[in-house]
Amino acid sequence: MSDDGFIETAGLSKVYAFGEVEVAALRDVTLSIPRGRLVGITGASGSGKSTLMNLLGGLDTPSAGTIRVDGRLISDLNKRELALYRRDTIGMIFQSFNLVGAYTALENVAFPLLFAGVAKKRRRERAAEILKAVGLEGRMHHRPTELSGGEQQRVAIARALVNEPRILLADEPTGNLDSKTSRQIMEILADLNRSRGLTLIMISHEQALLREFSNEVISLQDGAVVTREALR
Amino acid sequence: MRISDYIEVAGSNLWKRKLRTILTTVGVVIGIGALVCMFAFGQGVQRNITDQFNKVDVLNNIVVSPPRQDGRRRLRDSDDPDDSARAAGPVAVADANGATRAKLDARFLEEARKIPGVETVFPELRFPAQIRVGAKERFTLVQVLSADICRSGSMPMRAGRCYDANEPNALMVSETFVHRLGIGGPQDAIGREVEVVTLSLDFGLRSLMRMAFPQEGKMGLPVARSSYRFKIVGVAERMPFGGMSDAYVQPEAADGMRKLAFTNIWDLYQEPGEGANYSSVTVKAKSPADVPAIKKELESRGYNTFTLMDQFDQMRIGFLIMDMFLLAVGMIGITVASLGIVNTMVMSILERYREIGIMKAVGATDGDVQRIFLFESGAIGLLGGMFGLALAGSVAFVINEVINAIMVRQHAPRMAYFSFPWWLCLGAILFSVLVSLLAGLYPTGRAARVDPVVALRHD
Numbered sequence: 040m041s042d043d044g045f046i047e048t049a050g051l052s053k054v055y056a057f058g059e060v061e062v063a064a065l066r067d068v069t070l071s072i073p074r075g076r077l078v079g080i081t082g083a084s085g086s087g088k089s090t091l092m093n094l095l096g097g098l099d100t101p102s103a104g105t106i107r108v109d110g111r112l113i114s115d116l117n118k119r120e121l122a123l124y125r126r127d128t129i130g131m132i133f134q135s136f137n138l139v140g141a142y143t144a145l146e147n148v149a150f151p152l153l154f155a156g157v158a159k160k161r162r163r164e165r166a167a168e169i170l171k172a173v174g175l176e177g178r179m180h181h182r183p184t185e186l187s188g189g190e191q192q193r194v195a196i197a198r199a200l201v202n203e204p205r206i207l208l209a210d211e212p213t214g215n216l217d218s219k220t221s222r223q224i225m226e227i228l229a230d231l232n233r234s235r236g237l238t239l240i241m242i243s244h245e246q247a248l249l250r251e252f253s254n255e256v257i258s259l260q261d262g263a264v265v266t267r268e269a270l271r
Numbered sequence: 272m273r274i275s276d277y278i279e280v281a282g283s284n285l286w287k288r289k290l291r292t293i294l295t296t297v298g299v300v301i302g303i304g305a306l307v308c309m310f311a312f313g314q315g316v317q318r319n320i321t322d323q324f325n326k327v328d329v330l331n332n333i334v335v336s337p338p339r340q341d342g343r344r345r346l347r348d349s350d351d352p353d354d355s356a357r358a359a360g361p362v363a364v365a366d367a368n369g370a371t372r373a374k375l376d377a378r379f380l381e382e383a384r385k386i387p388g389v390e391t392v393f394p395e396l397r398f399p400a401q402i403r404v405g406a407k408e409r410f411t412l413v414q415v416l417s418a419d420i421c422r423s424g425s426m427p428m429r430a431g432r433c434y435d436a437n438e439p440n441a442l443m444v445s446e447t448f449v450h451r452l453g454i455g456g457p458q459d460a461i462g463r464e465v466e467v468v469t470l471s472l473d474f475g476l477r478s479l480m481r482m483a484f485p486q487e488g489k490m491g492l493p494v495a496r497s498s499y500r501f502k503i504v505g506v507a508e509r510m511p512f513g514g515m516s517d518a519y520v521q522p523e524a525a526d527g528m529r530k531l532a533f534t535n536i537w538d539l540y541q542e543p544g545e546g547a548n549y550s551s552v553t554v555k556a557k558s559p560a561d562v563p564a565i566k567k568e569l570e571s572r573g574y575n576t577f578t579l580m581d582q583f584d585q586m587r588i589g590f591l592i593m594d595m596f597l598l599a600v601g602m603i604g605i606t607v608a609s610l611g612i613v614n615t616m617v618m619s620i621l622e623r624y625r626e627i628g629i630m631k632a633v634g635a636t637d638g639d640v641q642r643i644f645l646f647e648s649g650a651i652g653l654l655g656g657m658f659g660l661a662l663a664g665s666v667a668f669v670i671n672e673v674i675n676a677i678m679v680r681q682h683a684p685r686m687a688y689f690s691f692p693w694w695l696c697l698g699a700i701l702f703s704v705l706v707s708l709l710a711g712l713y714p715t716g717r718a719a720r721v722d723p724v725v726a727l728r729h730d
Contacts, residue, residue, distance in 0.1 A: 093724050096632070098631070098632060098723045098724050098727075099724050118636070118637060119636050119637070119638070122631065122634055122635060122636040122637070122639075123634065123636070125631070125632060125633070125634045126633065126634020126635075127634070131632050131633075133727065137625070137628070137629050137632070137727055138629075139626050139629060141287055150629070150630075150633055151633035151634055153272060153276055153280070154272060154630070154633065154634045154635045154636070154639055155634065156272060156273055158273070159275075159276070159279070198633065202633075202634065
């Protein structure tokens, strides 16, 4: 499998049924994303960005079409296989951070390792390592409420990295942050993409920031790809 | 996930919501406590009754009597090869009509001792004797009675005690006999020396001469008199065992006495050399478990049997009904407690809806999620079971003390009215965990099916 088609979708569609009414959130999306790229996705709200992200992340299953990651047909996996795919291949970052409020930063980062069956001591070591890498070695034992937005998002990034995924999916990672912090987070993510060779797909409203860091920007409208813009 | 992780995650989640965990657990504690208390009381009552029986060893006893004289229970037709073999055996003797009749004689004792599981066999024997205290002399039937039968409680004592197996010269009498002897009250009879004079057949020359030539109006039968000294150790309240006897001696003492052993008028017609027939024989099994097989064997040989075990089986049905009733009452508490668990788990899952979404996003399978919550409800059950057991123990202790305080004042012996056998303790905890897991099945199943996409959007 060539790098050209590390992540491939073909005819990807998602239809939500609200009673009798069916709403197509995604229509016939065919994409090919090479390994190690940073791809920005933009579009108005309701354009299907998040739906695409959830499908790529294995949180949801398509109504039609296929998803392949590194040649593997993700759209055919059962629930358990999808869970393992999320655990081993994907790291997800959300606008609202989605940290567990009752856990410390360290516990939040170690959380995914629990489901990978890693021993407790190793979990903590590994989480501490990664928190250090995102510059939070002094905040490990703080709970999310005791951290700033930027710190929380860095904890979330550390958590996404802890299982050493090959793909990072970031859904509006800077949506809740001020512009200075947004830039810091973007820099961390771009650095991960460069230094670790992670394939990074990022949704953002912030066109300027997205264009500054992305290799390519895909625009969605009404669930369909309208433009693909290669930047570098 | 590792088991240790499930335990740790469940523990820390429960700890974070202490109040709710404690309240839910208290519900289980009360439910299990009530159930265990009920059960322990039922067990205690049963144990006390069973112990009474076991202490006196009577559950091991089979009382064997010969078939009825009208032959209703005679052996089956002898064309059955098994029966014909048995009929030819030493214990079945053809009577004048040609029908076989099982007999209770010395040979029976020997045969019965050979039945597997039999510890000992002793006949119930009565013999006529004169009992003399000072100048007074009264005629009575002396019954041979072993010490353990006396101690079984079937002989309520007015004064003194049952004799011990190691005092062959001890004698017990009935209260009416004390009056007949004119000794005074039952208490006055204790420790009195008495002379027991027995009659026996004597075919010696002198006695035969006397029979041939009666002199001075004296009895012409070939009978000899023997005298033995006994000491009264106990006075029975009334005449037990059908009221036919007024005095009791031990088998060991009776063996050494010359006596006319007869139990009914037919015995006087028995052929010489056949040996004595007993009116009944007690067959003692090594353990109550051996009783049914021995009983069956004896019945197949044509004897009538009576065991307290049979009565005891009837009682056990009563126990079972009592247990069921107590169980039903106890189950009310458990039902309420399990609803509490369902409620707590539903609440907990609603609160942690988003967290479930996060778990799934970072790679938890449905099974992981369900197990995390099941461990929580199981832990509530485990804690509830253990503390419930402790509660039951404490309540039982208090109730026991109160009952005993009342009963001892009424001269009843101190007793444990509750019983906590190991299987009840272990069973209570396992049951509590099981009920909690069952109560957790529905809410945890819901948790497992949470759609992560929806949960992650949830506020």
